[in-house]
Amino acid sequence: MPQSTVHCLRRLVFAAVFTALAVQDAAALTLKPWKDELFGYGTVIETSDDGALSVVDYQEMRDINRRDQVPERRVKSAYVSTAVKTAQKNATLDTPAGPIDVAMTGKGEGAAFTVIFIHGRGGDRRLGNNDWNFGGNFNRLKNLAVRGGGVYYAASVPSFDDKGAARVSGLILTAKALSPDAPVILACASMGSFICARVARDPVAVKSLSGMVLMGGAADGDYSKTAAFKAKLPVFFTHGDSDSVYQANDQIAVFRKLRKAGVPARFVLFQTGGHGTPVRMTDWRETLNWLFAQ
Template sequence: MQMSTAHFRKAAVLCGLLGALAAGPASGEALQPFKDALFSQPIVLESRDGGDFEVIDYQELRDINGRDQIPERRVKSKYVDLGVKRQQANETLQLPSGNLEVARVGQAEGAAFTVIFIHGRGGDRRLGINDVSFGGNFNRLKNLAVKNGGVYYAPSVPSFDEAGVAAVSGLIAHAAARSPGRPVVLACASMGSFICWGAARDAHTVSHLAGLAILGGATDPSFIGSAAHKAKLPVFFTHGSRDSVYAPADQIALYDRLHKAGYPTRFTLFETGSHGTPVRMSDWRSILNWLLAAR
């Protein structure tokens, strides 16, 4: 399979970001590798749009039972580095919308970049910092942030309506103020996607963002015409082909509409994956590298 030309886009942006990171990766990508042999070597079943749309092989026996010591509860130790927990703190931030409980991993001031993860219904900040569930994928995200001079926030979202959007918008502004001029990525899973789509409608919030990641989320046709759409804020979708909560066909249709118009977007579809598959299987390094470069 040929490497997508999107990998090489906006070299000047990458160079500027590399200067801000603690150490530059030899590959020339924005983020240095972390356990890529375990997380970043998927089997591509289908590729189109110059590599912007990919269908990835997913098998429960291999990707859950073969990866976990206790299926869906504890990943095998080789997938994680728990030393990152020393860089982790629970905080209560006083924001214009009120107090917001967050877990922060990495430096609060002068971070090279910020990633904010929004959980779905029934979750809280503990979900986004869980090292041993979800195949160790959040542990990898935490390590990618810390080892590259960034900061990662996992807030407890109070609701998935306007109040929740206001709280997360306040967190985005908080992070941007503590690391001026550095990119902020907002990633939302499942019902948390309502927060991403809500934030996308506010021009001030969008001005702080470098990109959105939607993991197994709802589709928002009204995104077209939003402040984020007008700003061409990059969007990376990941979804399971057998998601029974949010139909993959609806999300693919939105991607297709955006991509055909030349909008910066990518889509990873996990073949046979269910609603929760993107949280376990999404390649955080690939997502962040593309969003940071595309912006």
């Protein structure tokens, strides 16, 4: 057989192997269903922006009063599995920017993925680690992390200024060092979006991120000037359309600017939802799988 033919066959074999490995890697980053029948979105009332924006039916009577054993205080037990408590701990992690307190669930090293949640005003790591409040949504996230071989950090942010953002950037770099081949997702709720906005301007931290989630956050009118925008970092927005703290239309305007510039972006708008609705109702499995696919 001519030498060139042998080389051609070898290239074809290598290409097939690499393609198979890529498919396996993609499959490994698809979170399997867990309580989807309870946490998945209900009726999609309408879509726009080529399907990237979805308006989801939300009803307080159904999604709070019937879901919770004690409304807004304790979800029904069907929504929770506390088996993840064996995989969680409180820790203070040393980062390049200084120590940061976290509630950590999952693998400390070699994780398949990392999710970092940043609370809003008045919160700390306990908020994102709460199994029974917020409709059990954080318990589901913890279970998805453990079942998917990932790690979830609920961080305590010391402040919502540059100092606080530096600690979160440091946590991102630390998480990436512990699991260098895994995507890192930063999720910010409410006033925590100020942290996401500052991290988006940190080119070193952005290089270690694979996506951001903004839940009922403040609109960043200058996002197009950030390192995250230039890197086309994927962003998933969730918002209540009756949010009286941060207006949904302001955030939708940012979302559309990102889309126009070719930045991967999705938006889930909860009809009649208020400021706290995204923390309770965001479908973590759908959100993370979309970000992983980008």
